[in-house]
Amino acid sequence: MTTTRVHHQIETTPFELSARTKALLTQPGMRYGHLTARSLDEARVAIDILLLDTAQGQPLLLTAPLEAGTCEYPALTPAIPAAHWAERMLGDFFGLHAVGHPRWKSLLLHDDRWPMALCPLAGAEQATLPRTPYRFLKVEGEGIHEIPVGPIHAGIIEPGHFRFSCLGEIVTNLEIRLGYQHRGIEKRLTEVPWHQSRFLAESASSDTAAGNALAHATAIEQLLGITPPSRAIALRTLALEIERLANHLGDMGALCGDIGYSPGAALFPPLRGAALALAQFLTGNRRQRWFIQPGGVVRDLDAARRRALLHGVTDLAKQAHEHLPLVLEHSGVLERMEGAGRLSPALARDFGIVGPAGRASGTRYDIRRHFVHAAYPALAPVPAHRETGDVLARAQIKAEEIGTSLDILTHVLETLPDSPIDILLPDRLPAHAVGIGIVEAWRGELIHWITTGEAGAITRYAIKDPSFNNWTGLAIAIRGNLVADFPLCNKSFNLSYSGNDM
Amino acid sequence: MTAILVAINLLVVPLLLVGVIRKVKALMQTRLGAPILQPFYDIAKLWGKTETISETASWVFIWAPRAGLAVAGIAALCVPWAGVLLPAGWAPMTNLLLVLYLLALGKFFGMLAAMDTGSAFGGLGASREATISLLVEPALLLGLSALAIGAGSTDLNTIYKGAIHPLVALLVGITLICTALAELSRMPVDDPTTHLELTMVHEAMILENSGRNLAITEYAVALRSCVYLGIASQTLLHAWPAFGSLPLLHRYGISLGALFVLGIAVAMAEGVLVKLKWRRVPHFLTASLVCSLFAGLIAVAQR
Numbered sequence: 001m002t003t004t005r006v007h008h009q010i011e012t013t014p015f016e017l018s019a020r021t022k023a024l025l026t027q028p029g030m031r032y033g034h035l036t037a038r039s040l041d042e043a044r045v046a047i048d049i050l051l052l053d054t055a056q057g058q059p060l061l062l063t064a065p066l067e068a069g070t071c072e073y074p075a076l077t078p079a080i081p082a083a084h085w086a087e088r089m090l091g092d093f094f095g096l097h098a099v100g101h102p103r104w105k106s107l108l109l110h111d112d113r114w115p116m117a118l119c120p121l122a123g124a125e126q127a128t129l130p131r132t133p134y135r136f137l138k139v140e141g142e143g144i145h146e147i148p149v150g151p152i153h154a155g156i157i158e159p160g161h162f163r164f165s166c167l168g169e170i171v172t173n174l175e176i177r178l179g180y181q182h183r184g185i186e187k188r189l190t191e192v193p194w195h196q197s198r199f200l201a202e203s204a205s206s207d208t209a210a211g212n213a214l215a216h217a218t219a220i221e222q223l224l225g226i227t228p229p230s231r232a233i234a235l236r237t238l239a240l241e242i243e244r245l246a247n248h249l250g251d252m253g254a255l256c257g258d259i260g261y262s263p264g265a266a267l268f269p270p271l272r273g274a275a276l277a278l279a280q281f282l283t284g285n286r287r288q289r290w291f292i293q294p295g296g297v298v299r300d301l302d303a304a305r306r307r308a309l310l311h312g313v314t315d316l317a318k319q320a321h322e323h324l325p326l327v328l329e330h331s332g333v334l335e336r337m338e339g340a341g342r343l344s345p346a347l348a349r350d351f352g353i354v355g356p357a358g359r360a361s362g363t364r365y366d367i368r369r370h371f372v373h374a375a376y377p378a379l380a381p382v383p384a385h386r387e388t389g390d391v392l393a394r395a396q397i398k399a400e401e402i403g404t405s406l407d408i409l410t411h412v413l414e415t416l417p418d419s420p421i422d423i424l425l426p427d428r429l430p431a432h433a434v435g436i437g438i439v440e441a442w443r444g445e446l447i448h449w450i451t452t453g454e455a456g457a458i459t460r461y462a463i464k465d466p467s468f469n470n471w472t473g474l475a476i477a478i479r480g481n482l483v484a485d486f487p488l489c490n491k492s493f494n495l496s497y498s499g500n501d502m
Numbered sequence: 503m504t505a506i507l508v509a510i511n512l513l514v515v516p517l518l519l520v521g522v523i524r525k526v527k528a529l530m531q532t533r534l535g536a537p538i539l540q541p542f543y544d545i546a547k548l549w550g551k552t553e554t555i556s557e558t559a560s561w562v563f564i565w566a567p568r569a570g571l572a573v574a575g576i577a578a579l580c581v582p583w584a585g586v587l588l589p590a591g592w593a594p595m596t597n598l599l600l601v602l603y604l605l606a607l608g609k610f611f612g613m614l615a616a617m618d619t620g621s622a623f624g625g626l627g628a629s630r631e632a633t634i635s636l637l638v639e640p641a642l643l644l645g646l647s648a649l650a651i652g653a654g655s656t657d658l659n660t661i662y663k664g665a666i667h668p669l670v671a672l673l674v675g676i677t678l679i680c681t682a683l684a685e686l687s688r689m690p691v692d693d694p695t696t697h698l699e700l701t702m703v704h705e706a707m708i709l710e711n712s713g714r715n716l717a718i719t720e721y722a723v724a725l726r727s728c729v730y731l732g733i734a735s736q737t738l739l740h741a742w743p744a745f746g747s748l749p750l751l752h753r754y755g756i757s758l759g760a761l762f763v764l765g766i767a768v769a770m771a772e773g774v775l776v777k778l779k780w781r782r783v784p785h786f787l788t789a790s791l792v793c794s795l796f797a798g799l800i801a802v803a804q805r
Contacts, residue, residue, distance in 0.1 A: 145622070145625070146622065147622040147623070147626065147700070148622060149699065149700065154697035154698070154699060155697045155698075164700075169630075169780060257696075258696075258698060258701070259776050259777050260689055260690075260693035260695075260696065260772075260775070260776060260777035261775075261776045261777075262527075262530065262531050262772070262773055262774075263531075263773070263774065265531075266531040266532060266533075330776065332690075332775065332776030333776050335776070335779065335782070336776055336777070336779055340779075482779070482780050482781065483626075483700055484700055484701045484779075484780045485779070485780075486700050487698040487700055487701055
């Protein structure tokens with residue numbers, strides 16, 4: 001396996017950016033990855049676009065520096081709808097203005113919480129524009145009523161506000177207002193010493209601790225041009241797949257709970273618990289924190305524990321395969337899930353929906369097949385695939401992935417290579433370099449994108465959680481559905497608030 | 503004697519039934535569940551709590567639940583749901599049409615209180631409750647009319663004095679159980695245990711209630727549960743010709759037994775059912791309407 005730190009980088013201007021990106025995206029296998037900005041110095045800022053060449057397994061960077069004194073550039077969203085939230089994020093954090101953006105308003109920073117002129121990531125002398133005050137989209141017409149839900153919800157979940165505009169029981173529009181969990185992680189990651197930043201990076205979204213830690217480690221290793229030992233790679237694969245397994249099993253139970261199917265709601269939480277116990281066995285804690293580090297992992301798996309873990313996986317596989325049909329072959333469950341929350345493949349493609357939700361809507365996109373991380377693409381499974389894009393499709397994808405994760409776990413445990421579990425890291429990162437860790441976390445495409453400046457200091461750390469793509473998918477999927485089906489639809493996406501709010 | 507039994511019916515049985523249903527449901531899910539007497543503790547706890555009242559609420563929000571409880575109490579007093587027949591002098595109060603619309607009046611008060619708070623969920627719940635009432639009414643009315651045709655009287659005391667044709671009893675019993683599930687906001691129409699406001703019917707209506715107001719509302723629901731399930735069990739029991747002529751205490755014991763069996767059956771059904779899609783609720787209730795239609799036809803043919 002090779003890691004590379006040389007990325008194909010294209011320099012362009014803000015005015016050509018949209019056309020250049022659009023042209024590149026017509027190449028087969030090319031996907032839009034992320035859009036963000038980065039301060040070049042105190043006065044100048046550059047817009048960065050990350051494209052993912054899935055055919056080559058290589059990221060491709062486009063950089064468009066803005067002239068000093070300007071903070072406006074032509075919006076990409078009209079040409080590339082998937083960039084619509086990312087551009088609004090630039091407005092919040094860099095004070096830039098994407099001219100021609102169809103829904104221009106702030107995204108994460110709330111009007112009553114943060115000063116309107118605050119641009120936390122902009123350089124001190126950079127030209128900025130204050131945020132546009134937030135306005136909910138107003139749906140008008142006879143019989144339209146609004147239902148505000150949240151930010152505080154019943155049950156123990158993260159805060160987020162959902163504004164439904166309904167015609168009777170039918171949702172005509174859903175606007176999702178997030179940002180309540182904004183903690184400034186991206187900025188803080190440029191301030192802490194890089195060899196300790198993994199603790200912060202992996203808490204970007206704590207239910208994806210292994211995924212975030214792996215993306216962070218992959219990005220750092222890429223910067224350093226090192227490859228972790230083979231045993232560490234195998235152990236990381238275990239952590240990543242156990243995380244997927246535990247969360248997907250939890251989702252199956254939660255889906256049952258939302259439709260009042262109590263046998264399913266009672267059977268799956270113990271299985272999720274069993275998967276979390278495997279996680280604790282492997283890493284020392286159920287959330288798998290502090291396990292994956294740049295250069296390897298912190299804890300080895302001796303022969304006795306490897307056998308016990310394998311036994312646990314076999315046991316769990318048996319139970320999962322027994323219980324999954326109880327849900328996915330139950331006529332009442334099928335009736336509730338079929339056709340609910342349909343997200344068409346065309347819209348899923350336009351808005352770049354990733355992970356199980358994307359695969360349920362016809363996308364054959366699984367990072368494990370394309371980009372180097374953990375034991376992938378060597379062990380990459382054939383991606384689960386559905387075209388229907390409804391709740392049932394998303395549930396079926398998750399059920400299938402539970403199976404493939406269990407297979408991968410068994411395979412890795414049976415063929416665990418012998419080697420050290422980590423390597424010593426150099427003291428500093430290379431200067432003016434870019435490292436991009438791309439991981440198929442359990443929700444999908446997770447990107448940690450690190451840029452270094454003078455003396456190897458991290459000058460920009462961007463994290464793109466899969467939820468950042470998929471929240472839009474949820475808002476689209478619920479349109480025209482019964483408002484009573486929203487919780488079910490929401491659970492079938494099960495997105496992260498903290499991962500999105502950063 | 504009748505007075506003591508009626509007092510037990512009004513004060514003890516309703517919350518006990520709620521407790522039993524919850525316990526069985528918990529056991530079905532391999533949980534231990536709360537003690538059977540928990541609903542009593544809950545009411546006592548709520549009674550001593552301070553109320554939080556929405557700023558947009560008016561006196562309607564305070565008084566509608568009380569009116570609802572009063573109406574439910576009258577219905578529970580008049581309907582011979584546990585085999586205890588009221589003295590003949592009560593005849594106008596035991597008319598099935600009166601009882602039916604007393605129960606409907608109780609729902610009306612519930613909807614008023616829900617819409618008074620200004621919460622979006624209250625309005626949503628009230629709208630759904632009204633839709634369900636609309637669908638339930640014909641089935642319920644037709645089912646009870648079939649019994650009235652059989653007995654030649656709309657007086658419930660008279661109906662539950664004699665025997666009911668077994669086939670009529672069965673069909674009306676099914677109708678009553680199905681409509682009871684809908685009216686009492688139980689599965690498969692509504693999930694009483696969910697925390698998801700957007701999916702709720704009854705629970706969405708009482709989200710804003712707290713303290714005494716909530717205790718009163720919960721108690722009224724327990725009373726209504728007894729009335730609905732009680733009528734259903736009585737109808738089924740009267741398919742047994744000798745039942746009406748048993749001594750009072752025997753009849754009472756068997757009636758309570760049947761009521762709790764029905765409660766347990768509801769809990770077990772909730773253990774395996776999936777909540778219906780909102781669009782499918784009318785189909786479920788149409789099935790019960792069809793049952794009551796056939797019951798009516800058979801009753802007419804029997805006369």
